[in-house]
Amino acid sequence: MGDNWKKTQFLGAGSYATIYLARKVDSPLSDSIPVAVKSAPCEDSTSLQEEGRILYELRGCKEIVQCFGEDISNENNEDVYGLLLEYASGGSLTNLIKKYKGNMPESLVACYSYMLLKGLCHVHEEGFVHCDMKPTNILVFPSQDGTDVHNVKIADFGAAKKIGEEEILTPGSDSYHRGTLLYASPESVASGLHIPATDIWSLGCIIVEMITGRSLWTGRRKDLIKKICFHDIKIPEKISGNARHFLKMCLAKEHKKRWTANMLLNHPFIVKNLAALPPNFNDRVMLSLTNPFGRDTWVSTYDVFSTPSDPGEPADLGLVWNSLISC
Template sequence: MACQKFQILGAGSYGTVFLGRLSSSSSTDSQVFAVKSSKLESSRSLRVEGRILNQLRGCPYIVHCFGDDTSLEHEEVVYNLLLEYAPGGSLESLIKSRPGNIMEFEVSFYAYQLLKGIEEVHGWGFVHCDLKPANVLVFPCGCGVNRLKIADFGLSKPSGVNIFGGCHRGSLLYTSPESLVSEMHEAPKDIWAIGCIVVEMITGNPPDAFLNIAFKKPEIPEETPVRDGLPQCC
């Protein structure tokens, strides 16, 4: 499935993300994709991500993968992962655009979606290991709120398998105490991260510094509301 890249959306440690469309299509109205690319020799994390996404295919709370291919660019072989394009950007950008002003009913609905998505991930025997607002994509659905989808599985691992050799994986701000102190990267790590994301959606601020998380009991901000109710849509 060859794809033509025409705009850079972002870049990270494991590749560059482009906006693209199928090379065989000349129409500007054809479906666009997010194309995550890396040099072939350094594409291991992207290949891991592609394999995991293929197993998670069909979950409405996980970004969809359409396949992969390789291309020759500037005399180098490049590995490409073709992903669903999120017109709403990331949850990180949404939080920054509305710091402390995301409505309570939205936060509860977004938390619900994240939990449903990570339930599917854990059900297939994987741990995401790097849940954070930047790795959650936003899809406007026309009912006043958004559909969220978990993305970026490059650091994910099978449950119960230590493949990191005692090294920490993931963003420190969203790391659970046992992951930071004991290098335990299992399902509770993802649940902790979702709790941190919920606090950030409500307050507009990231969680406490990771050193405090390791050695002090975390405190829930006093202004954090706790109520029931989910929007009946999406």
């Protein structure tokens, strides 16, 4: 299958993987379904494969970026492991925040919050914590009905963990908390504790950013840690009472006082704003039912992106999941 697909455009790079846009070579451009390929050299792909395992467990949720499966290809004489993902042509939530420049309507903020809460409900119910909720990890799929309400989905589970999974952490180190400090919760910064309430705090930070166009916190690392742990939260002033209470329930300093994702879905801020939307709104976030790499919901393939110079044999990593191949 190596000559059927090609990585056509560099999209970005993270701490352990590189992301490319890919298209099927033998299809007209207008008919070609673009996908995103998140890849890393096989010898450095442990973290990426762990993310794949989590995405496999979370498959089927409309508000989480869909992973079609995995691949090992030989590219430029190097074995490369890749995750085959939905492509979000609208970029990330960061792009939308910049577009509105601090003037995103509350009704729109509530719509996006609703989608994110639906995704977090699934993540938490399946026994995981995302640990790195932030605008750049929320991808935008442009509206198909001509409205300003796009579809947003949670992506990048590279920092995710199982609920209750023990961790060996060193206080004061950069790895003491998972994820990004600007969106880190007090308990994760102070105690290295990562629980579902941690994601809810991060969601609160994201909502403040959608409303104001600015991060909840500013400053260097040491200042940020002090502010997160000890400073009072500054809720945006010119917002409704419902939005204000919603944010307080997300940004309670004591994690036990934060509302769960399920509770927040029933908050008036969400319910009243969604009541004004068309009845079919709940169906507008689409789950791709067609896997461009095969008929199964998850595929494990070889050589989809292998270069013709020296395809070689796929690496025998012992890390491509035999249990998934037949799924």
